[in-house]
Structures are given as C-alpha cells and as structure tokens.
Amino acid sequence: MNWQRTVNSRGWKIPFVNKSLFQIGKELRPKIDGVIMRNSRIPDAAVQEKAFFPWIAELEKHWETIRDEAVRIRAEDIPSLGDISFDHGRIAADRRWRAFFLKGYGYRLKANAARAPVTAALIEKVPGLVTANFSVLEAGGHIPRHWGMTKGMLTYHLALKAPREREKCRMHVEGPDKLHVLTWEPGQSFLFDDMFNHEVWNETDEDRYILLIQIKRPCRWKGNLLQNAFLGAVRHSRFVKDITKAIERAGNNPAPRASADNSAAA
Numbered sequence: 001m002n003w004q005r006t007v008n009s010r011g012w013k014i015p016f017v018n019k020s021l022f023q024i025g026k027e028l029r030p031k032i033d034g035v036i037m038r039n040s041r042i043p044d045a046a047v048q049e050k051a052f053f054p055w056i057a058e059l060e061k062h063w064e065t066i067r068d069e070a071v072r073i074r075a076e077d078i079p080s081l082g083d084i085s086f087d088h089g090r091i092a093a094d095r096r097w098r099a100f101f102l103k104g105y106g107y108r109l110k111a112n113a114a115r116a117p118v119t120a121a122l123i124e125k126v127p128g129l130v131t132a133n134f135s136v137l138e139a140g141g142h143i144p145r146h147w148g149m150t151k152g153m154l155t156y157h158l159a160l161k162a163p164r165e166r167e168k169c170r171m172h173v174e175g176p177d178k179l180h181v182l183t184w185e186p187g188q189s190f191l192f193d194d195m196f197n198h199e200v201w202n203e204t205d206e207d208r209y210i211l212l213i214q215i216k217r218p219c220r221w222k223g224n225l226l227q228n229a230f231l232g233a234v235r236h237s238r239f240v241k242d243i244t245k246a247i248e249r250a251g252n253n254p255a256p257r258a259s260a261d262n263s264a265a266a
Contacts, residue, residue, distance in 0.1 A: 032230055033151040033195075039223025040151075046175030047182070048154060048191045052218070055126050056189060059158050059211070062122060063187045067160035069116040070134040070209050073100060078136050084246035085239075096141030096202075099212075104131040105235040107244050119211065128216035130231060134160075135212040137169075137202045148194035149234070151217065152227040155194045158211040159184035163204035173198045184208060 037044060042052050050056050059066070078100040082092035102113050102120050113120035116134070123132045130153055137143065148155070162184040163169045173180040174197040182190060192198070202208050216227050234240060 029150055032226055035226050036150070036152045036217060036219060036223045039220040041218040041220065044151075044176075044193070046173045046177075046193055046196045047180050048193070050189070050191065053156075053191060053215075056156070056191070058125065059122060060187060060189055062118065063158060063160065066116075066119045066122070066158065066211055067186070067209065069119050070100075070136075070160050070211070073115055073134065075136045075138060075207055078134060079246075085243045091144055091146045093144075094142050096138035097143055098136040098138065100134040100136075101243070101247055102132045102134075103129065104133075104243065105231060105240050107235075107240070109244070109247055112247065123213065126213060126215060128218070130214040130216060132211070132213045135210050137200060137208045139163075139202060139205045139207055141200075141202045143200040145197055145199040147197050150230060151193070151195050152219075152223075152230060153194070153214045154191055154217055156189060156191045156211075156213040156215065157184065158189040158213075159186050159208075160211060161207065161209035162186055163202065163206035163208060165204050168203040169201065169206075169208050171198055171200045184210060 042048060075098055078098040080092065080095040081097050081099040082095055084099070085092065100112060100116075101109050102116060103109065103123060108120075119132075119134075123129055126132075135157075166183040166185070169183065171182045173182060173192050176196075180192075182192070216224070216231070219227060
C-alpha cells in the first residue's frame with residue numbers, strides 16, 4: 001500500500017459512505033474553493049499585498065523578541081514535521097524541516113506556548129488565525145514542490161534567522177502570471193497563497209528560522225461560513241488529532257538536551 005492509500009485508509013469512516021472527513025473534504029475542495037473565491041475580499045494573487053493585513057506590522061515590530069524565543073528553543077528541541085505528522089509524509093520526508101507548533105485549528109499547545117510566551121500572546125491578536133509554528137529548515141534542507149489544502153487559507157512567513165547567502169535559501173511560488181522567487185530577510189515578512197505550487201531550498205550551511213502562520217482568507221459572509229465549516233471538519237479529523245497527540249507525547253518525553261559545548265557551537 002502506497003502513502004496516499006495509507007492516508008485514505010486511516011481513521012474513523014463516516015457510515016454508509018465509508019470515507020473519512022479528510023477524504024470527503026478533499027473531494028469537495030474544488031467546489032468549496034470556488035465559493036470561497038467568489039466571496040474573497042482580496043485578489044487571487046500568488047503573493048499578497050501586506051497592506052491588506054494591518055496585523056503584520058505588529059509582528060514585524062516585535063520580530064527580534066520572537067526570534068529570541070525561537071532560537072532559545074533551538075532546532076534540537078524542535079521535532080521534524082515528518083515525525084509528528086504522517087499525513088505530511090511526502091513533503092516532509094527530509095527530516096531537516098522542523099516545526100514547533102504553538103496553535104492549530106483551535107487547539108492551543110499549552111506546553112509549547114509557555115516556552116514562547118510573547119509570541120503566543122502576539123499570535124492571539126492575528127485575525128482568522130488557523131495555525132502558528134516556528135518553522136526551521138536546516139542547512140541543506142529541501143521541501144519538494146507541492147500545494148496546500150484550500151484557497152480558504154493564506155500562509156505568512158516572518159523571517160527570524162536567515163542564511164547570509166540569501167539567494168541559496170529561497171522559495172519558488174508558481175503564480176498565474178510569473179514565477180515568484182522569494183528569500184527571507186530577518187525582520188521582513190510576506191504572505192502567499194500556498195494553493196499555487198511552491199518549493200523551498202536551503203542550499204547553505206546555516207539554518208533558516210521563520211514564524212509560519214496560516215490565516216483564513218478574508219471573505220464575505222457566505223465564504224466565511226463555508227471556511228468555518230471546512231476548518232471545523234479538519235479540526236476533528238485524524239490529520240489534526242495525530243499531530244496534537246504527537247506533540248503532547250513529545251512534550252511528555254522531551255529529547256535529551258545538547259551539551260553546553262554543543263549549544264555554544266550551534
């Protein structure tokens with residue numbers, strides 16, 4: 001059984017249709033996305049204008065504090081995304097992509113939030129927040145070409161720590177008009193639609209740290225109602241429950257911390 005078939009076979013199935021909420025949502029996604037885009041308050045652009053989102057300025061203003069919290073946790077204590085989410089298996093096969101979740105689909109990861117209290121407080125002020133995590137792409141890491149879950153969400157990156165060789169740590173986003181080549185500059189941020197194909201490389205000997213946030217696309221009432229229903233189903237799906245359980249297990253069984261010598265060298 002291949003990875004996709006394994007994903008589809010996992011978890012509780014709705015009686016009579018014998019499909020999980022994850023499968024049903026995936027099949028309905030084109031129709032859902034169509035309604036959302038007809039009710040979107042912002043353009044269908046690969047990279048969005050930050051002026052549409054006033055909360056971004058507040059995060060950028062506090063970027064150094066957010067960075068300090070992320071770096072203090074350190075990559076050694078941030079699990080690989082592939083280790084906490086089976087459903088990310090294909091794109092998270094490179095274990096150098098790490099994610100430290102603070103909040104997701106209405107679940108607040110209390111132990112993780114306690115380790116980054118300022119960041120945890122700041123993200124609570126972000127309208128329509130769906131998920132928030134510190135994302136680390138270690139030296140040499142690669143995230144293959146992929147797209148996201150729904151047009152109902154947008155993805156935000158606030159650069160916290162970036163390799164000096166900017167052009168070697170980059171993301172390609174395949175917009176309808178052109179290929180966007182994005183790099184990370186500490187303290188700066190961008191927001192994009194991850195339903196456009198995108199791919200990430202870190203071809204340097206340094207790690208890249210960002211605050212990664214997913215928000216609901218600003219929509220009129222009909223689109224917003226559909227977004228809430230879709231995300232509510234995702235919240236109760238195996239996809240989210242597996243991640244929260246894995247994070248809780250990791251919190252109860254923390255990995256051994258690096259020695260003082262290793263810490264100084266990091």
